Amino acid sequence: MSSPSSSAEEAPDLLCQLDNVQGMVDALTTVRWKRQQDAVMELSEHGVVLIVEETGCLQAKVYLQRELFTRYEYNGQGRPRFGVSLGLFVDCLNTFSVPGQSSILEIRYPGPDMQLLLKSVDSLDACIYAEIRTRIPDTVSWDYNFEPAGSTPLTFTVKSAALKEAIDDLEWPGSSIQINLQPVPPIVTFRGEGHGDLQIDLMYYVNTDLLVAFHCDRQVSYKYKYKFLRATTSNIPGSVIKDNRGSKLTIGRGGLLKVQHLVSVARPSTSHPRIDSAGYQQPSRIAYIEFFVKPEEDEDAANDR
Amino acid sequence: MKKFKEFLTENGVNLLEMRFLPALDKMGKICHLYLNRDHVIFLHNLFNGDGVQSIAQFRKEALFDDYRISSQNEDCISFAVDVSLLHRALRRIVSICTEFLNISISKYGDLHIQISTTLITLGAEFQTLLVLGERADAPSEDRNLSAQTRSARTILRGDAQSVEVSVKHFGKRLQCQLGKPNYAFYGIAPQGTGACWTVIFQFFIPGSHKMDKSISLHCILPVRDQGSG
Numbered sequence: 037m038s039s040p041s042s043s044a045e046e047a048p049d050l051l052c053q054l055d056n057v058q059g060m061v062d063a064l065t066t067v068r069w070k071r072q073q074d075a076v077m078e079l080s081e082h083g084v085v086l087i088v089e090e091t092g093c094l095q096a097k098v099y100l101q102r103e104l105f106t107r108y109e110y111n112g113q114g115r116p117r118f119g120v121s122l123g124l125f126v127d128c129l130n131t132f133s134v135p136g137q138s139s140i141l142e143i144r145y146p147g148p149d150m151q152l153l154l155k156s157v158d159s160l161d162a163c164i165y166a167e168i169r170t171r172i173p174d175t176v177s178w179d180y181n182f183e184p185a186g187s188t189p190l191t192f193t194v195k196s197a198a199l200k201e202a203i204d205d206l207e208w209p210g211s212s213i214q215i216n217l218q219p220v221p222p223i224v225t226f227r228g229e230g231h232g233d234l235q236i237d238l239m240y241y242v243n244t245d246l247l248v249a250f251h252c253d254r255q256v257s258y259k260y261k262y263k264f265l266r267a268t269t270s271n272i273p274g275s276v277i278k279d280n281r282g283s284k285l286t287i288g289r290g291g292l293l294k295v296q297h298l299v300s301v302a303r304p305s306t307s308h309p310r311i312d313s314a315g316y317q318q319p320s321r322i323a324y325i326e327f328f329v330k331p332e333e334d335e336d337a338a339n340d341r
Numbered sequence: 342m343k344k345f346k347e348f349l350t351e352n353g354v355n356l357l358e359m360r361f362l363p364a365l366d367k368m369g370k371i372c373h374l375y376l377n378r379d380h381v382i383f384l385h386n387l388f389n390g391d392g393v394q395s396i397a398q399f400r401k402e403a404l405f406d407d408y409r410i411s412s413q414n415e416d417c418i419s420f421a422v423d424v425s426l427l428h429r430a431l432r433r434i435v436s437i438c439t440e441f442l443n444i445s446i447s448k449y450g451d452l453h454i455q456i457s458t459t460l461i462t463l464g465a466e467f468q469t470l471l472v473l474g475e476r477a478d479a480p481s482e483d484r485n486l487s488a489q490t491r492s493a494r495t496i497l498r499g500d501a502q503s504v505e506v507s508v509k510h511f512g513k514r515l516q517c518q519l520g521k522p523n524y525a526f527y528g529i530a531p532q533g534t535g536a537c538w539t540v541i542f543q544f545f546i547p548g549s550h551k552m553d554k555s556i557s558l559h560c561i562l563p564v565r566d567q568g569s570g
Binding site for chain 1 (some may be wrong): 432459460461462463464465466467468469470487488
């Protein structure tokens, strides 16, 4: 078991504090598409990145930049990485989140036995703590190496709520979904074929409330497995929908699909008047979530020209 | 005469339960376990030629912290085991471990609650609580230590006592909070040959800070192990 060791005296690779635990729970929950998921966490002076993968077809990354933390002290060398159970980590963080109350959480890595240490630090006389066992990440995560498909990006931004609704609706027809982008008229089409056909058209200019931005100079079309597409929106937190945010989808070289969401990790409304009165402007505290979905193989290579 | 006695470490349980036994289970239901002075080896299909042969070897330190073996065959022992049974037994051990909470109280007014599994330890600590009975001052050198370390040192010093109670029982006792007590006193009391965990709730006369002696509520929780102290 853990014992007081001399290493505890040395500065850990990371010591950080967070005042919005719920925001972090929201951000991490976004990439939790099944019960048992192993995640890899990567630490650097810029922040923490959490990576989850599904057998080389789907990868998700949560970027928690240092600006999201109220304190961020990094002393690691060469980006320390460790594996952790995502479900356990999120459930554990949840125990530190008190609804309607601002609580400060301290995260430290590594502990005496390479654990990830969490501790509430609001009160001098009471604390909750957790030690999560970490693993050496067993696979070097495959680099999805997203590259633009051509000289101009093929991308559109759609309201997150609408995207989620469209993908939820596409559950009915079957196992793969074709995404089609065409410049004239500017339309994004989601099409599922299986038990029947279902086609959802998002028309730019017709409804700019829904499809917020659209860049496409040539027609492209790729098929994606429904279950992977669904994973990108299945756990979008309520705050994203409430904030009426948009999600950006980009099709890269070879049809690799990038889906980006923005999750607010803003300070809870019970703010520190001391800081506010000093005229300090809080930069927007947003966690960036990225999913990379590989297309199904059978598409013709002509798409990439 | 063949003898062996071993104590699996937490890491050993973790390694077997979570990682190796699920894999070995797929190789075949029955495997041979071969133990010698330094190693424990799981062997599959070694004698029957067909099928995948698999050999998993662990140095004794990888799994055990106390390892004793003796036999007339140069301290080597081999026998067949049912992998799925072994896996089930280990899973049960892991689940039993998560059914109990460790609670300790000290003369310094510390209440410490902790639960552990192979993957996580979760705890809560409350300090400088009011102490009824014998109290002492916490040594200043303990101030910056982690809750677990401080608790372990206090128990060693004889200034704290710890017990293990069932999580289910503890959950029920939390429901007493619904009665909105004003104070809760915690104690470890002797009961029969062992001990019990006692919680006494106090209620104020509405609108005052005086105890309402006309109401009383207390809970007694059975204890698994008296622990140390």
